[in-house]
Amino acid sequence: MSTSTAPPDPTPEEIKAAKEKEQAEQSALPYKWSQTLEEVDLTVSVPSGTRGRDLIVDIKLTGLKVALKGKEPLFEGTLYKPIHLDDSTWSLSDSTLEIHLDKSNKKEWWPHVLTHHPKIDVSKIQPENSKLSDLDGETRGMVEKMMYDQRQKEMGLPTSDEQKKMDMLKKFQDQHPEMDFSKAKINM
Template identity: 30%
Template sequence: MSDKLAPTERHKFTHQGQTVYEWDQTLTELNIYVELPPGVRGKDLFVDITATHLRVGLKPNPPYLDKDFAGRVKVSECYWTVEGGYLNLQICKAQEGEPWPCALAGHEIDAVQQQQDQQRLMLERFQTEHPGFDFSNAKFSGEAPNPRTFMGGMSHR
């Protein structure tokens, strides 16, 4: 049932009318999607993930992305794949349940999108803590609380 609360659309970061990357998030992870030029394979890329920073590019060129994350990550639990012409990065959040306003620092989504993400993550937390209930049609009236800290924090972790 938790997949009913999975992100339904990706956020896009664009620069000069071009999509640089897309991203979405769950309680525990952040997913970043970068469209690759035709014919690029995993061995053509360099990907460097630290607890606070991401560097991605085509060897031997300068990085395409070279930015801090919006929060800290668990490096040992992060990985990347190339599928269907995209570089897919699965980034594990260091603080589970923390809603991120952006994937990479300085690329924040607007306040309405941030609140929608926070509401969905709060419902995802409820679903995780109470698996016998279906929260897929639940709605918040007003602002949703922070899912990481609400009512004493995430009890399921």
Template identity: 35%
Template sequence: MSKAQEAYDSALLGILQHEGQIAKFLDVVLGFLYRRTDFYRLMKSKDDKLGFPPGVAAKILLSAYKKYDDLTRRDDEEREQILQKKLQQDMAVPPVAKIVEISSDTQPGSNSMPHPPSQQSKVKDVTSGDLNHKPQTQTVTTSTESQSETPNPTPRGEDEDPELVAKQKVYQENPESYNGAIRDRYTWSQSITDVDIRVQIPDYILKGRDVKVDIGKKHLKVSHKTNSGTWSEIIDDDLPWEVNKEESMWTLVPKEHVHINLEKRDERWWESVLASEEKISVRKIDASRPMTDLDDEAQAKIAEMMYNEQQKRMGKPTSQEQKVQDILKGAWNAEGSPFKGQPFDSSKISVGQGGVVTIDNQEDPTGK
């Protein structure tokens, strides 16, 4: 998006908030072209200097739509490529300071016989030269709370008010109060990153100019014009937590409600949307978060786990097993390896529990 286009964002956002709906916003823009330009005028002859040939104006509109539709699809593809690239990089990079030691009694240039069939040479996975270091299993966890905001475990019998449980069940079944609540003049729902509030208005409210919404860093005020021309306040209260007011916005659905979207400054679950409101139990809501809400690193980790699960079902090596094989390929033909000069054979390698790799160094009984 060019800087020249972004310069008009404030004016266009004002129109959109005033009209309240995308369809009405487009009607304002196209109405301007109709009233103040020759956009809709048809050129009936070659001598006409105003207007467009039949069908050209419609093609211009369709071309503009397709331009940004293509940009949207391209953005989606780029995000997917970045995620895939990061996943591949994570899978391709071997562990830091990883050393593979191949132990075998067979030395280069030695004529000694190999171990009996009951004996095998083992590969130990060591870190920083510590031969006794045991491999550690790493676990990846994702949290929907920031720092200490995860609710503490509830003691048995506490916070089990049947009335509260019943209310929250009703709230969870309504998309407009999912993870939130239903109040007398408004409903609210939330995700870990934002809050949606729908404030009821009289059915005679049709225009955005008949509504005032003031979103502060930690305060919300909503009022509407009455039939007598005065202003009536619906909400005038503090918010329990701070929001990014520059990223928050509102729209009007005529005759129904004012839809307010607040972007949370910190990722946390709210117990109420207003300071004076009755609190809900965040232990009764759906605290899971969509994968798209996670950062790129977390998404890559989850994608890797899904990939490993699929590989296991297909009987193929996981990403970690593939890393081990890649390391062994490098050590297979290294100086001092009993397999130097031989093609890499993955069938002689097995990865046991704890990450210990065993290599079968037996010779073919036939001598081949």
């Protein structure tokens, strides 16, 4: 009989060291990047005086290449996940190239932009708060129902599903007064 034990939680020193290592790896990249669940934005410093026609910015479904014409690429590689090409863009302002990538899967965080670059710990990402009005109708309805049911439980009252069952029984009782419902039970 074997028993497995979970690895011990990391010490504060190990957490700090891992965070410093991640920050060092990210600052060594040839770009800075940020993300939401829907998109990834990169900023790349280019030499002063660089114009759009001096750049090669090749955005593909699963790849990205950025280079100054006639020079080795600043970076290129395979994207972590596919993107929507039609909604991904780039622009040049002063000596900063900005690249906007629209994620195909809008329900996950990317641990890195290009697969050969160091990863970040996506479990530490604190997502921005969203509003119910930001959600599509079906999702919003589901979240509102969950919130209602939670409030009902906290007050010791029936959830929406339990209330529906009780209402159905009451209606059935009203339609069949000749039946004895004194021992009827509702499984909740």
